[in-house]
C-alpha cells in the first residue's frame with residue numbers, strides 16, 4: 001500500500017478532520033462498557049499463524065514460498081470455514097512481469113444473504129525499497145507485519161468463529177498481489193497496487209456479489225500500533241469506522257484505535273469500495289511521526305517476526321470478534 005496524495009484527497013482529509021475533531025478529546029483509555037461482549041481471542045495462536053507464514057520466506061508471486069503458503073492458507077481455512085474458494089488469475093505488474101496470483105476465500109454460512117467481509121493481503125513485497133541499507137533495496141521482505149499479521153489475525157478469528165457459529169454469513173478474503181506496486185524510485189501512472197483486490201472487486205460486481213460491509217486489516221502486528229480514521233475509510237464508510245473504533249474504545253483499546261483522521265491510503269479497500277460498491281474500511285497502522293507515514297519497518301528487511309507484538313494482534317482480533325458478536 002502507499003500514501004495517496006492528490007489535491008482531492010487533501011480536501012477530503014480536511015473535511016474529515018472537521019467531522020472527527022470533536023471526538024479527539026475522548027479519554028483514550030476508557031474501560032469496557034457494561035454489556036459489550038468481549039470474546040476470547042488467542043494471541044499465541046495468531047502469533048503462530050504469522051510465524052507459519054514468514055517461515056515460508058517472502059510470499060512474492062511466482063515463487064515457491066508463495067505457492068507453499070497458498071496451500072497452507074487454503075488448508076487452514078478449510079479446517080474452519082464451510083467452503084474455501086481459490087480465485088486464480090494472471091495479472092501484469094508495473095514492470096511487465098506476469099504475476100500468477102490467487103485470492104483465497106473462506107466462507108462461513110455461504111447460504112446466508114446477510115454477509116460481511118474480513119480481508120487482508122497475503123503476498124509480501126518483492127523489494128525492500130525503503131530499507132536504510134541501499135544494498136537491501138532489491139531484496140524481498142518477510143512482510144511479518146505488512147501482510148502476515150492481518151492474515152494471522154484472520155486465521156485465528158476464523159478458528160474462533162468456527163467454534164461459535166456466527167449469526168451472519170462471513171467471507172474471509174486473502175487478497176494476492178497487493179504489494180507489487182512501483183518502487184519509490186519509479187514514477188509510473190496507473191493502479192499498480194492492490195492487483196488482487198482489483199480483480200476480485202470487478203468479479204464481484206460482474207457476478208452480483210454483495211455484502212453489508214467489509215473490514216480490511218493491514219499492518220496490525222507492531223508494538224504500540226496506532227490506527228486512525230484512514231481517509232478513504234471515513235469517506236466511503238464512516239458508519240463502519242464509528243462502529244469499529246467505538247467497539248475498540250469500549251473494550252479499552254483507545255490507545256490503539258485513535259479517533260483522529262489520517263492520510264488516505266491506496267490499499268485493497270479502495271478497490272472494493274470503487275469497483276464492487278461494497279463499503280470497506282481499512283484498519284492500518286499509520287505513524288504520524290515517521291517520514292513515510294507508516295511504521296519504521298515498513299518496506300524494509302526489518303519487517304520480520306522479531307517485530308511482531310502479540311498484544312497488538314490480540315487488540316485487533318478481539319475487536320473484530322466483538323464487532324461481529326454485537327452486530
Ligand SMILES: [Zn+2]
Nearest residue numbers: 001125146179
Ligand atoms: Zn506494503
